[in-house]
Amino acid sequence: MPDVRRRLVLWTLAFGTLAFLAVIGAPLVGTTRIDFARVFDRSVRFADNVDAQIFFIARLPRALAAALVGATLAAAGVVLQALLRNPLATPFTLGVSAGAALGAMLAISLRLHLSLWGVSAITGASFVGSLVAVAIVYALARARHQGFSTNVLLLAGVTLNSFFSALILFVQYLADPSEALRTMRWLMGDLDVAGYAPILAALPLAAIAGAAFVWLPRSLNLLSLDADAAATRGVNVVRVQQVAFFSASVATGAAVSLGGPIGFIGIIVPHLVRLMVGADHRVVLPASALVGAAFLVVCDVLARTVMAPQELPVGIITALVGGPFFLWLLVRQK
Amino acid sequence: MLIPPAQMLRRLTAVTSILAALLLLVTAARAQQGPQRIVSLVPSITEMLFAIDAGSRVVGVSSYDHFPPEVDNLPRVGALMDPDVERILSLRPDLVITYGSQTDLRTQLDRAGIPVFQDRHGSIGHITDTMKELGARLGVSTQAARAVAAFERDLAAIRGRVKRRPRPRTLLVIGREPQSLRAISVSGGYGFLHDLLDLAGGDNVFASVTRESLLVSTEEILAKAPDVILELHYSEPPAPQLIERERQAWKPLSAVPAVRNGKVILLFGGELVVPGPRATKTARAFARALHPEAVPR
Numbered sequence: 001m002p003d004v005r006r007r008l009v010l011w012t013l014a015f016g017t018l019a020f021l022a023v024i025g026a027p028l029v030g031t032t033r034i035d036f037a038r039v040f041d042r043s044v045r046f047a048d049n050v051d052a053q054i055f056f057i058a059r060l061p062r063a064l065a066a067a068l069v070g071a072t073l074a075a076a077g078v079v080l081q082a083l084l085r086n087p088l089a090t091p092f093t094l095g096v097s098a099g100a101a102l103g104a105m106l107a108i109s110l111r112l113h114l115s116l117w118g119v120s121a122i123t124g125a126s127f128v129g130s131l132v133a134v135a136i137v138y139a140l141a142r143a144r145h146q147g148f149s150t151n152v153l154l155l156a157g158v159t160l161n162s163f164f165s166a167l168i169l170f171v172q173y174l175a176d177p178s179e180a181l182r183t184m185r186w187l188m189g190d191l192d193v194a195g196y197a198p199i200l201a202a203l204p205l206a207a208i209a210g211a212a213f214v215w216l217p218r219s220l221n222l223l224s225l226d227a228d229a230a231a232t233r234g235v236n237v238v239r240v241q242q243v244a245f246f247s248a249s250v251a252t253g254a255a256v257s258l259g260g261p262i263g264f265i266g267i268i269v270p271h272l273v274r275l276m277v278g279a280d281h282r283v284v285l286p287a288s289a290l291v292g293a294a295f296l297v298v299c300d301v302l303a304r305t306v307m308a309p310q311e312l313p314v315g316i317i318t319a320l321v322g323g324p325f326f327l328w329l330l331v332r333q334k
Numbered sequence: 335m336l337i338p339p340a341q342m343l344r345r346l347t348a349v350t351s352i353l354a355a356l357l358l359l360v361t362a363a364r365a366q367q368g369p370q371r372i373v374s375l376v377p378s379i380t381e382m383l384f385a386i387d388a389g390s391r392v393v394g395v396s397s398y399d400h401f402p403p404e405v406d407n408l409p410r411v412g413a414l415m416d417p418d419v420e421r422i423l424s425l426r427p428d429l430v431i432t433y434g435s436q437t438d439l440r441t442q443l444d445r446a447g448i449p450v451f452q453d454r455h456g457s458i459g460h461i462t463d464t465m466k467e468l469g470a471r472l473g474v475s476t477q478a479a480r481a482v483a484a485f486e487r488d489l490a491a492i493r494g495r496v497k498r499r500p501r502p503r504t505l506l507v508i509g510r511e512p513q514s515l516r517a518i519s520v521s522g523g524y525g526f527l528h529d530l531l532d533l534a535g536g537d538n539v540f541a542s543v544t545r546e547s548l549l550v551s552t553e554e555i556l557a558k559a560p561d562v563i564l565e566l567h568y569s570e571p572p573a574p575q576l577i578e579r580e581r582q583a584w585k586p587l588s589a590v591p592a593v594r595n596g597k598v599i600l601l602f603g604g605e606l607v608v609p610g611p612r613a614t615k616t617a618r619a620f621a622r623a624l625h626p627e628a629v630p631r
Binding site for chain 2 (some may be wrong): 024030031032047048049052053059111114120121122176177181186191193194195199304308309310311315
């Protein structure tokens, strides 16, 4: 036990420093040269201070959004892999992201020109869409079963994913070309939030999920081995499964509505972390969240600099980095 | 033998009328030359056909066609992504106008032996070239030349009005997530919108990127510091308070001169997206937005 605590402190410290440095360092990098003395010069009005606006509007919110999205997706990946006892599970396996995407597509195609507290209709609609998907999958997993069938959960999720994908294609097909382009762009992920309101809107949801993630790891350790064995050791299996499912889903919904369905983080980060820290969820979960944050912050820096002045969608970068890396892991592990 | 003057006059009249009739027949035949039943999948070319007096030959249009009003009564045959081959064939066309990328459709039409005219979309030069090409193919070269001349005259007039004015550095926004500063796509230094902006007396801040459209981050916009932001919306203008709300979406970037000085201008209209004869209307709207004192309503 003290050993786990020591490893937890050690790894959290190491990866925490990494994530912290990424978030602090990212706003210092960019395609424009800015004068950092002027950024923090209070004698210049913020409204007129280009350097400060580049730093505080264009760069810092992006880094923070990337950290939040990266951390939630990586943590949700860990939880779902344990819940479904499937190393290939991702935060998008259960249809949450497809639901979110369908919500966003509908908001774009129906031209919902609304906003609330600085959060656009597209963000709101995608979160609602993710909740709808969660509700459907959960209802299916509960139906005709005493407890909570993870097999049905997995099948329902995968089926819902392809069903929603078909609906997305249908909505896209009916849309105007300019709208179809915008929906396609949304699917590639975008962290240029240009302000703090969208981050603040996603934060409470991520915090609720985060609280669950603190409570879950010990039960997940037992659950990921064998549900029956876990039950004999006094774990309320159904309760743990429910908490894991809902917290991971809410976290994913919040992350996707903030940054779009950015792929690969929820699968490569947990596996990479397990290679380094072992399989104990008490260490894997927080470590994955921190590595996920650092990883997406770095990917987003690439997104806004590699092809400048053009933006390269961040989802493409995570896939380009993540795909080959994951295959390498697969081959190496045998 | 001398023919009496009255008879002479009668003969002369007969000869002239025969000649006149022949001439009339020849012109009529010329007018009937070329394709008579045209299906157009490309809205900009539909507009061109009407501009060169060949509108009456159009028997089918795409689902995106809204101009001129005559097209409202024509059968719809799908569009870029979903051309309805069956409906196209049922209209018995002798010319189908397609996008360059519709290769499958062209193969099918080839098999049916129906000639195809391919759209090449790009600069202003492409608009006039296409009108002339269509004129030659449809036997209405004179009308096409007239339409091209009018088009060029209109553009030259606008260019003349703004010629000696200072050219504001302009950001031409062609798409943005409503009510926010996300997913901003802008015109690069290629394409008819860039050409029109240039002609209307504005300097495109992203002219160095030779693409029709590109996605840019808020950092790039802050760094380019445009004097004017022209934002195109392809719909009819919504309620004034909604327009104002969209203008206000730019407010966080107050360090951009255009935002600070209230030079964020939203333009509305379906023609903004169509690289056809109505580009003159777009050019005038651009010029009026950039140089209100030089281009009166």
